[in-house]
Each structure stands twice: as structure tokens, then as C-alpha cells.
Amino acid sequence: MTQTIKISRKLERVNPYPYLDNFRDFLDYYCSLYNEDIAFIIKEKRETKTSSAQYRYISFNMFREEIHAFSAYLTDTGYQDQPIAIIGKNSYEWFTAYMSVLINGNIAVPLDKDSPAVETISYLERSGAKTLIYDPGKESLIKEVKEYFGDKISFISMAEMPQFIEKGFGLINTGYVKHIEKEIDPRALAVILFTSGTTSASKAVMLCQDNILTVSYDCVTTEDIRRGDVNMAFLPYHHTFGSGGQVVMLNAGVTTTFCDGLKYVQRNLVEYGVSLFVCVPILMEAIYKKIIAGVKKQGKERQFAAALAVSRGLYKIGIDVRRKVFKDILDQLGGKLRFAISGASALDPEVWRNLNDFGIDLVQGYGLTEAAPVICAESTKHKRSGSCGFSMASVDTALYNMNSEGVGELIARGPNVMMGYMDNEEATNEAIRDGWLHTGDLARIDKNGFIYILGRKKNVIVLKNGKNVYPEELETLITNLPYVEEVMVFGQAREEGSGSTGSRNVSKASSNDLVVTAKIVYNKDMMKERYTAETFEDIEKVIKSAVDKINDDLPSYKCIRRLILTDQPMEKTTTGKIKRYKNKD
Numbered sequence: 001m002t003q004t005i006k007i008s009r010k011l012e013r014v015n016p017y018p019y020l021d022n023f024r025d026f027l028d029y030y031c032s033l034y035n036e037d038i039a040f041i042i043k044e045k046r047e048t049k050t051s052s053a054q055y056r057y058i059s060f061n062m063f064r065e066e067i068h069a070f071s072a073y074l075t076d077t078g079y080q081d082q083p084i085a086i087i088g089k090n091s092y093e094w095f096t097a098y099m100s101v102l103i104n105g106n107i108a109v110p111l112d113k114d115s116p117a118v119e120t121i122s123y124l125e126r127s128g129a130k131t132l133i134y135d136p137g138k139e140s141l142i143k144e145v146k147e148y149f150g151d152k153i154s155f156i157s158m159a160e161m162p163q164f165i166e167k168g169f170g171l172i173n174t175g176y177v178k179h180i181e182k183e184i185d186p187r188a189l190a191v192i193l194f195t196s197g198t199t200s201a202s203k204a205v206m207l208c209q210d211n212i213l214t215v216s217y218d219c220v221t222t223e224d225i226r227r228g229d230v231n232m233a234f235l236p237y238h239h240t241f242g243s244g245g246q247v248v249m250l251n252a253g254v255t256t257t258f259c260d261g262l263k264y265v266q267r268n269l270v271e272y273g274v275s276l277f278v279c280v281p282i283l284m285e286a287i288y289k290k291i292i293a294g295v296k297k298q299g300k301e302r303q304f305a306a307a308l309a310v311s312r313g314l315y316k317i318g319i320d321v322r323r324k325v326f327k328d329i330l331d332q333l334g335g336k337l338r339f340a341i342s343g344a345s346a347l348d349p350e351v352w353r354n355l356n357d358f359g360i361d362l363v364q365g366y367g368l369t370e371a372a373p374v375i376c377a378e379s380t381k382h383k384r385s386g387s388c389g390f391s392m393a394s395v396d397t398a399l400y401n402m403n404s405e406g407v408g409e410l411i412a413r414g415p416n417v418m419m420g421y422m423d424n425e426e427a428t429n430e431a432i433r434d435g436w437l438h439t440g441d442l443a444r445i446d447k448n449g450f451i452y453i454l455g456r457k458k459n460v461i462v463l464k465n466g467k468n469v470y471p472e473e474l475e476t477l478i479t480n481l482p483y484v485e486e487v488m489v490f491g492q493a494r495e496e497g498s499g500s501t502g503s504r505n506v507s508k509a510s511s512n513d514l515v516v517t518a519k520i521v522y523n524k525d526m527m528k529e530r531y532t533a534e535t536f537e538d539i540e541k542v543i544k545s546a547v548d549k550i551n552d553d554l555p556s557y558k559c560i561r562r563l564i565l566t567d568q569p570m571e572k573t574t575t576g577k578i579k580r581y582k583n584k585d
Contacts, residue, residue, distance in 0.1 A: 004400050007451065027064055027067060041058075071100040073165065079154060085132045087135065090236060112236070131156065190207060206418055219374065222392065223377070224379070233246060240369045240372060280345065322358060346386070372418065397411065413437065462491075483542075485569070492562060518564070520543060522566075
């Protein structure tokens with residue numbers, strides 16, 4: 001029998017901010033409020049052996065003026081008549097272009113910079129974009145796109161933006177206002193985002209300005225994001241978690257910096273004195289593992305464990321010495337990192353707990369592109385290991401079709417829910433029913449109202465005996481193994497493979513149609529250095545032994561019975577999610 005249980009608990013609003021439902025008013029109000037505060041720090045020249053790094057500082061007021069100038073140029077030259085696509089790495093120019101499109105009331109189409117030409121062409125055709133603003137670093141991709149479209153699409157290089165902004169200033173100085181004459185409908189189509197497609201082909205999500213600004217308002221009024229914080233824009237802007245997060249930074253008066261690349265994250269945290277970081281679990285886990293590896297290399301495991309115990313004990317009775325006790329560790333991250341938000345997938349509970357123990361308030365959130373993107377989140381006052389907190393203040397959530405174990409599909413409704421999928425009424429009607437967005441994720445709610453995501457409904461392994469196995473739960477356990485870099489658990493037909501974790505589990509597998517299988521990407525260097533395992537047989541032996549120990553603490557039906565081992569990375573989305581359907585193939 002289908003049942004729906006509503007979850008009434010929401011994050012309370014604790015910070016006073018006015019809500020503005022369109023980007024033109026939003027930009028003018030908040031940039032005037034923060035005025036000469038620094039909105040962006042741009043590195044114009046990297047440090048060398050003979051010279052220091054050089055930076056450019058953009059105030060909120062200057063940011064607003066340059067957005068208006070570029071929007072004026074786009075409008076005067078006719079570019080604003082059709083949707084405008086944007087592609088490239090995170091940069092000041094990228095976000096300036098994005099905001100310039102939105103304050104005019106036009107439609108922005110952020111594209112994945114890592115998409116091959118065939119996908120980029122498809123996205124441009126599907127969205128109806130007639131202009132593409134691109135990063136000059138994507139010239140080879142743009143060449144292929146130009147060859148396909150010819151003169152049907154206009155192209156603007158971000159390298160040319162400064163001169164176009166100057167032209168826009170010239171227009172505005174003569175009284176030009178056409179770029180702000182159009183009345184903005186907050187509920188009209190504003191952004192087309194292509195989903196990352198971890199389980200199926202991408203869909204074109206349609207969001208309005210009210211969708212995005214509702215999420216920003218919920219975040220700044222419920223989370224500990226402070227004016228003057230320094231943020232590093234790591235998440236890709238073409239993803240709603242990245243671009244939406246940047247809107248939050250503007251909303252709260254936060255300074256934004258840019259990362260030099262994945263291998264420079266820790267160095268950049270130190271360089272800019274980052275105090276606020278929005279990221280994905282794979283990055284936080286990598287940072288944590290590096291810290292712990294350093295502790296072990298110095299032979300300080302006992303001191304570390306003792307410090308954790310003392311710090312936790314004092315914190316429980318209201319004495320917070322975390323940042324003093326773990327000052328050396330925090331200094332490795334710049335010394336100022338105080339608040340971090342992790343989303344896109346579940347964070348390893350050990351990483352979550354220990355980073356909080358170091359004095360970094362780390363909270364998890366959950367959402368979908370279809371919800372612009374945040375549905376629920378923890379806050380500094382409401383945290384629980386493994387949870388993604390309470391519903392956001394503007395959002396109602398519920399469990400749909402809940403089973404006897406208290407597990408059901410998480411559904412949500414609110415002003416953040418998408419307008420629908422472009423040109424796909426069938427998929428829209430499947431996703432949004434009776435006003436509720438069906439997330440496709442299974443969840444449970446504890447007695448205090450905390451939401452726990454168990455995994456994708458499509459990923460659940462249903463065994464012949466009727467038992468359900470949630471892959472994400474097992475993946476979290478396997479990720480704790482120090483040499484595991486990536487893992488994907490799925491149900492594999494018994495005849496599809498012959499590898500297993502040993503005879504103990506092979507005998508159990510015969511009673512089920514599906515075998516619980518783990519595909520593991522291991523760190524080859526660590527295997528050699530720490531476990532003296534160089535041959536595949538030796539590596540397999542180490543991993544099988546560790547997985548058998550995990551199985552010892554699991555119910556029989558959840559045991560991992562087959563392993564697929566490799567040192568080659570799995571195919572992932574740009575936010576670090578494993579593309580399950582492709583990696584299964």
C-alpha cells in the first residue's frame with residue numbers, strides 16, 4: 001500500500017536577509033550593500049622563483065558595473081535576442097557573462113567544459129542557443145563546433161570581454177538603458193542546465209530566476225556564511241551546485257577566489273586564507289587522507305588519537321579547544337578554514353566526524369539539479385553523522401511509498417522545484433506528480449527529523465529473497481580502506497563474472513539471482529609502499545582480506561561476494577559522481 005509521510009522539521013532562519021526574486025534587483029541591492037568589499041580576487045600572474053604572484057581585486061560595486069556594461073554590449077549588438085551558452089573553466093569572466101545574461105531577462109545555458117564536441121553541439125541545438133561565450137582555453141573544441149554550425153551561431157571569446165565591457169561602459173555613459181528595460185518575470189525560463197547523467201542520458205532542466213534565488217535565500221538565512229568570508233570557487237559553474245553556490249556568495253558578501261587546479265587545492269587554501277569552502281566528498285576525503293597519511297608518516301598515530309579523545313570530551317561539556325589542539329593540521333589548510341559544505345554525494349562518516357573534531361564546521365547537504373539544487377542540509381546547530389540534515393526553510397519534503405523498514409522515496413515541493421524538462425513532457429510528468437518532485441533517491445527519517453539518503457532507487461539491488469541492498473551504504477564502508485580511491489557496488493548476474501571474495505562467500509551467492517559486486521579502484525603506489533603488494537595476485541589478496549572483514553559485520557544478504565579490481569579510474573561526472581550505467585558496461 002502506498003503511503004506518504006510528511007517530514008515537517010525544517011531549518012530555521014537565523015540570519016536576516018531580504019528576499020529578491022529576480023537577478024537585476026538582487027545584483028543592484030547586494031552589490032550596493034557590500035559596495036567596496038572585495039567580491040573576487042583574480043590571480044593574473046603565478047608566483048615564480050624570481051617574482052611574486054600578482055592579483056587583481058574586484059569590488060562588489062565594480063562587479064555590478066561590469067555586468068551592466070557587458071549586458072549593454074550584448075543587448076546593443078543583438079546577442080540577447082536568443083539564449084546564450086557559456087563554456088569554460090570557473091573564472092571571473094564566466095560568472096560575469098552568466099549574470100550579464102540574467103539581468104537582461106534572457107536565458108543562460110551553462111555547458112560542461114569537458115564535454116566532447118558532439119555533446120556540446122547537441123546541447124546547443126537542443127537549447128536553441130544562438131551565441132556561445134567561450135573560454136579561450138577551449139579553442140580546439142570551439143573549432144569543431146564552428147565547423148558544424150558555420151555562421152548559424154555567434155562566438156564570443158572571454159579574452160575579448162574586457163574590450164566589450166569598455167564598449168558597454170561607453171553606451172551606458174551616453175544614457176543607454178535598453179539592457180534593463182525588459183521586465184523580468186521571476187517564474188519565466190532563465191537557465192537551461194543539462195544533467196550529468198549518472199544513470200541515464202542527460203535531460204535539459206529548465207530553471208527560473210525564482211528557483212535559484214529561493215535556494216540562495218534559504219542558504220544565507222540558515223547557514224553560518226558570513227560577510228567577509230573567503231571562498232574558493234572549486235565546483236564547476238556549469239553545474240547548478242557551482243553556479244548556485246556562487247550566487248550564495250554574492251548574497252552573503254563573501255570574497256571569491258579561484259583554484260589553480262585540483263593538485264593545487266591545498267596550496268590555494270593556504271594562499272588565499274580560505275575560510276569557507278563548498279566542495280564534493282571526493283575532495284574532502286582526499287584532503288583528509290593526505291592529512292592522516294602525514295600523521296602516520298610522522299609516527300604520531302597515538303598522539304593524534306589521544307588529542308581527538310581529549311578534544312571530543314571537552315567539547316561535550318561545552319569547552320571548545322578544537323582549533324587550538326589541531327592548529328598544526330588547520331595550518332596545513334591555511335589556518336582560517338572554519339566552515340565547509342559538502343554535497344553531490346555522501347561523505348565518509350569518519351571524514352565528517354574528524355574534520356568537525358579539528359574545528360572545521362562541516363555540514364552536508366542534498367539536492368538535485370531539478371531543485372536548483374538544494375532540498376535539505378545540516379547547519380552548524382543541527383548535525384548528525386551520515387545525515388543530510390533537515391529540509392530547507394522553503395521546502396516541504398516527504399517519504400513516498402514507504403516500506404516496513406521506514407524507507408521510502410524522498411519527494412519535495414517548493415519554489416525551488418524546476419519548471420520541467422525541456423521538450424520532454426513525459427519525463428516531466430514522471431518527475432513531478434501532484435506538485436511533488438520525485439527525487440529517485442531512497443531515504444529514511446530518524447525520530448528527530450534528520451534525513452538519511454540511502455541511495456538511488458535505480459541502484460538498489462533487489463535479491464531473489466526480496467531483501468534490498470543499498471550500494472551506497474557498502475561503498476561508504478569500502479571507501480574507508482586507505483588504498484581505495486573509487487568504488488562502485490552493484491548487482492551482477494551470477495553468470496556474468498567469476499571473481500569473488502573467497503569461498504566463504506561464493507557458497508552464499510548461489511541462492512540469489514544477483515551477486516553483490518564491488519568494483520574497486522586501488523592506489524597502486526600505496527599497495528607497493530605500505531603492503532609490499534606489487535603483483536595483481538598480492539593486491540587481490542590484501543583487498544579480499546579487508547572486504548571479508550567488512551562482511552563479517554554485515555547481515556548475510558548484504559555481503560560483498562564478488563570483486564572487480566583495477567588501478568584505472570572510473571568514468572565520472574564533473575562533480576565526481578561515478579557514471580554507474582557506463583561503468584557497469
